[in-house]
Amino acid sequence: MIEVGALRALRSVAALGTLARAADELGFTASAVSQQLKRLERQVGVPVLAPSGRGVVLTPAGQAIADAAPSVFQALERCAEAAQSVSEGAPRGTLRVVAFSTAIRGLLAPVLRGLSERCPDLRVQITEQDPDEALRSVDAGTADLALVHDADGLPAPAPASLTQRLVHTDVGDVVLSRTHPLASATAPLDRVDLAGHAWVTSPPGTVCHQWFRRLFADAPEEPDVRHLVDDFATQLALVASGEVIALIPRLARPPLGEDLVARPLRRQPKREVHAAWRRSADDSPAIRALLTELG
Template structure:
């Protein structure tokens, strides 16, 4: 039995994405090409890997077993490639970075600019999206580095498939518009007050819901955005109150009051790459630039002193 690595990648994508069409889109193949690759892999494996399910297909038990092994095979291949690149010590190639919005505004541009200035043969692609979407995409190889965050109500992401660098702790403050300046910075006192939050399913939505539930009430969320520039603009127009991270404070329009919580509430900002990829020179160089950007943008900015760097 000889299994082709490229076809194992197709199987792994199908296991993650669920449909031939989504797999084809992710790999820039046609659906018929995906089907042909999987049919060939079945012949190589000598067992049925797929079965009809409604209008589509799903993996058989053997297909799921092989997909799990494919994850390990592809991870080991990437680790081997990373070690070979590290032996050459040349920083070159294309780096694909994904970041949540506030870090994409303040941290990532400085890190990417530093990387390109130091290594002119590098090309960088940057995407602004929520970690709930980008972390699964990192696992599938769509990105090389992803910036994410952990909120106190979430279990920290500790996955052996990822290499993690904790960058800093970003303090969250309550944001009040002009007509609500007299309200206390206390979730228990904000029952019935309208809220502006992140979109449902995001951590920036969940932190508002969790904090209000802990205070004994359901938040009345009237507007949602994943852009703190939009959130703080809505707060400034008195559409509601919100929680805003310290690194987003410079987006606050005049008239927005930002108040610390007691006890303080933080989210931890981190960078992830696939385990072993941290040895790739281009990834290692970018992680160094991220640390330097945090030192400048977080430690060096008087407005950001509450964001505590992580050792």
């Protein structure tokens, strides 16, 4: 009989292209993943992998197995959900959650204590992952639920095997030193207000940098970007110096203290945060419990 672990290993190799990357995702050594796949080949009687440059590709037989694997995982998950339903659906065991860093800070951390009090037999295990990796982890069965954000208004592409639900809409504000000339503004700021001021921004390729570029898309002059910093706490430290201002999502914003203020924009940049889980786990008491806490 084919082992479930070998199926997960094959699906991960198919998605990532190398044994080493699959091993990192699954939490095993590359040698252990290789042994799983060799056992799989002995069980089915045909090769499932072939070398390709520095990586590997699935043989036609391996691809056929990988394509059939989700239905196996879903059947096993339904078995587990049936067992939990017999036990009155009480959330228990370990719920593996993957999420981007600001969702961990702004959405998950605030609800963990209440979830623990309501579901004492449930253990939540959180791993930081970017949206694409998080969705792949849930689809592969190495995580149970993901929190992902859209990219520049476009939802992260999710496999058809996953269910998604909107759990939060995040917006960005301009953060300034309390001594900055714009700190006393009472109306939402626009591009004209912000022209001529120096900035610290997130690096290119991030959602926040896309927000920033869109803010000045039609400006006659390039904005004065003094610093490129990925960490929001570090951005705030630079803003506190009074030299620069920043555009920061509310989810990513720690308490500002007395030296900093946040001012809204007339056209607020937004991103949606969705929870994603396998459709076969729609009735999971643990997932339902966390979604209830997230609101």
